[in-house]
Amino acid sequence: MRVLVVGGAGYIGSHATRALRRHGYEVIIYDNLSTGYKFLADGFELITGDIADPAKLAEVMKRADAVMHFAAHAYVGESVENPRKYFQNNVEAALTLLNTALDTGVRKFVFSSSCAVYGVPLTVPIPESNPRQPVNPYGASKLFVENALEAYDRAYGMRFASLRYFNAAGADESGEIGELHEPETHLIPLALAAAAGKGAKLQVFGTDYPTPDGTCVRDYIHVNDLAEAHVLALEQVTKENEPLALNLGTGQGYSVMEVINTVERITGRAVPRSIAPRRAGDPPALVADSKRAQQVLGWRPRRSLQEIVSTAWKWMQRRA
Numbered sequence: 001m002r003v004l005v006v007g008g009a010g011y012i013g014s015h016a017t018r019a020l021r022r023h024g025y026e027v028i029i030y031d032n033l034s035t036g037y038k039f040l041a042d043g044f045e046l047i048t049g050d051i052a053d054p055a056k057l058a059e060v061m062k063r064a065d066a067v068m069h070f071a072a073h074a075y076v077g078e079s080v081e082n083p084r085k086y087f088q089n090n091v092e093a094a095l096t097l098l099n100t101a102l103d104t105g106v107r108k109f110v111f112s113s114s115c116a117v118y119g120v121p122l123t124v125p126i127p128e129s130n131p132r133q134p135v136n137p138y139g140a141s142k143l144f145v146e147n148a149l150e151a152y153d154r155a156y157g158m159r160f161a162s163l164r165y166f167n168a169a170g171a172d173e174s175g176e177i178g179e180l181h182e183p184e185t186h187l188i189p190l191a192l193a194a195a196a197g198k199g200a201k202l203q204v205f206g207t208d209y210p211t212p213d214g215t216c217v218r219d220y221i222h223v224n225d226l227a228e229a230h231v232l233a234l235e236q237v238t239k240e241n242e243p244l245a246l247n248l249g250t251g252q253g254y255s256v257m258e259v260i261n262t263v264e265r266i267t268g269r270a271v272p273r274s275i276a277p278r279r280a281g282d283p284p285a286l287v288a289d290s291k292r293a294q295q296v297l298g299w300r301p302r303r304s305l306q307e308i309v310s311t312a313w314k315w316m317q318r319r320a
């Protein structure tokens, strides 16, 4: 089976392409390199193009049996300041992608959704049944695509899996690919950069949350555990089972302070930091209830926070 990996020159997509290849799939990467990197696609066929370009997309879609869709803008804060940019790329262009798949007869679709679709959760750990009430345009854009996929499944038989990631982190164990966001906003690379003396002091946003140590709690999932879940989700989509909407997290939350302590232990260096006020819209804790993904996919996240930090550290040092 040949999979069109859209956004495959990005962080999570580049790990998924390698997981697909390990499992015997052929891969074509389609990416406009807006936030992705050519070298992350090394060894794979890369078509440089935008998902908003239906003609270019249709040419390559004709050669594919399934789509994995990672291409999106993904900064929550920026989506609040510039929603137009987010709706244009994550909704309008995503619809072009979906319609091109439909028009060329591709009916298998795996979508990068996000825990941002839940907004402020009713309960933590968060089950898939939690109401989807996003509180920012980024989350709203992900929910739109989830809804479109549900409608296209009912109307046109588009089989899909919406995978709601929690916090993707870590890097491939080879050290060859890893996280590379510009600007970087994620805690682990920022803490590592601060420890390495390469970045600014780490800002800890809020120490008065109702959590054990007062800092925000998040669910960090190793990018290769995510990548493996994508391969398994594609298998399910191929079996033409019910459409899937699954949380991908570990079910274990770590506070900002716990992450900092882990970074200090693994690097052997202090993380210079300062305390900043809470950021608007940051819920105290976001942790996945991922039992459903484990049951349906027969998947288990295998890598610990230590492995997340040590692979990310190896990746950062290799690039230094």
Ligand SMILES: NC(=O)c1ccc[n+]([C@@H]2O[C@H](COP(=O)([O-])OP(=O)(O)OC[C@H]3O[C@@H](n4cnc5c(N)ncnc54)[C@H](O)[C@@H]3O)[C@@H](O)[C@H]2O)c1
Pocket (backbone or CB within 6 Å): 006, 007, 008, 009, 010, 011, 012, 013, 030, 031, 032, 033, 034, 035, 036, 037, 049, 050, 051, 052, 069, 070, 071, 072, 073, 074, 089, 093, 112, 113, 114, 115, 164, 165, 166, 167, 168, 169, 180
């Ligand atoms: N990183 C996380 O923790 C996280 C959490 C939840 C969901 N997600 C979602 O996972 C997906 C991948 O995230 P990432 O962290 O790997 O981001 P990334 O920026 O590294 O990857 C996105 C890739 O898509 C490409 N792209 C963007 N718009 C495009 C377009 N119009 N046409 C063609 N290519 C385009 C970019 O060039 C890039 O290579 C995104 O959809 C994101 O919303 C990420």
